[in-house]
Amino acid sequence: MGAFTxxxxxxxxxxxxxxIEMAVGDDGRLQLRADQAPSAELLAELVEHKAEILATLSxxxxxxxxxxxxxxxxxxxxxxxxxxxxxxxxxxxxxxxxQYGNAVLTVLAVPxxxxxxxxxxxxxALAGTLEPPPAPPGPSPLWLPRIAxxxxxxxxxxxxxxxxDAHDLVELAxxxxxxxxxxxRRNPAWIxxxxxxxxxxx
Numbered sequence: 576m577g578a579f580t581x582x583x584x585x586x587x588x589x590x591x592x593x594x595i596e597m598a599v600g601d602d603g604r605l606q607l608r609a610d611q612a613p614s615a616e617l618l619a620e621l622v623e624h625k626a627e628i629l630a631t632l633s634x635x636x637x638x639x640x641x642x643x644x645x646x647x648x649x650x651x652x653x654x655x656x657x658x659x660x661x662x663x664x665x666x667x668x669x670x671x672x673x674q675y676g677n678a679v680l681t682v683l684a685v686p687x688x689x690x691x692x693x694x695x696x697x698x699x700a701l702a703g704t705l706e707p708p709p710a711p712p713g714p715s716p717l718w719l720p721r722i723a724x725x726x727x728x729x730x731x732x733x734x735x736x737x738x739x740d741a742h743d744l745v746e747l748a749x750x751x752x753x754x755x756x757x758x759x760r761r762n763p764a765w766i767x768x769x770x771x772x773x774x775x776x777x
Contacts, residue, residue, distance in 0.1 A: 583627040586620050587661065593617060596644045596689040597628065597661050604742045605629045608689045612750055615757035622743070622758055643684040645692060646671075647700060650678045655701065657691050718748055725756035728768055738765065 590597060595609045595617075605625055613621070621628070646667040648656040658667060668682045685692065685700050687707045692700060699705035719739070723730045733739045738759050739747075747755055759765055 583624055583631055586617075586624050587628060587631065589617060590621060591661050595621075598644060598686065598689070599629060605746055606689075607746050608749065612754045615754055615761055618750065618754055618758035619761045622747075623762055623764075643686040643688075645685040645688050647683040647685060647692075647697060648675065649680045649683070649701065650675060651680055652678065655697055657697070659691065715748070718752060719744060721752040722756045722759070725753060726759060726767070732768060733759075736766075738762075 587597065590613070593609070593613050594611070595607060595613055598606045605628060607621065612618075643664070644659055644661055646658045646662070646664065648658060648667075648671045650656065658670070662670075664682060664684045667684070668679075671679045671682050683700060685705070688696075689708075692705075696705055719730045719733065722739070723733055726733070734741075739755075
């Protein structure tokens with residue numbers, strides 16, 4: 576494994592430890608969710624390595640290994656245990672057998688969910704009748720202008736310069752604009768323009 580791959584793996588691991596859930600959506604985009612805003616440094620690394628993270632997660636999918644944040648472990652004593660973390664099913668199975676041995680009957684990936692399931696959802700998941708979660712809401716129309724204002728640029732400058740793209744507008748929409756702006760500012764590729772974006776109240 577090269578240094579490049581190890582670096583991306585380290586970013587994924589630290590994001591998981593910071594309770595940031597990552598998954599590849601059905602449309603191939605990277606989905607990020609967190610109950611609390613991540614540090615500006617970690618957010619900058621996630622944005623910087625987004626393509627590599629997608630490639631890493633997609634490679635897991637392409638190798639026919641179910642990749643999900645939630646896996647259900649069904650044990651022979653009737654218990655069903657939820658494990659959370661961005662891992663493939665093969666890894667979840669290995670860990671389950673290390674901990675519970677032959678008591679493990681099955682390990683089931685539950686893709687698309689980023690929070691522990693209720694008892695009712697667990698029953699449906701095991702029965703194969705659990706509906707996928709609804710799509711996350713779109714970004715506020717003020718989200719991008721706020722980031723641009725904090726950086727002293729126009730929204731068009733951010734999009735045309737590649738600082739943010741259409742996918743980011745959805746994937747990062749729940750992140751506070753100040754955190755996103757700080758992450759962009761810390762990115763070595765960030766170039767501040769010589770003009771100032773007019774200040775407005777949003």
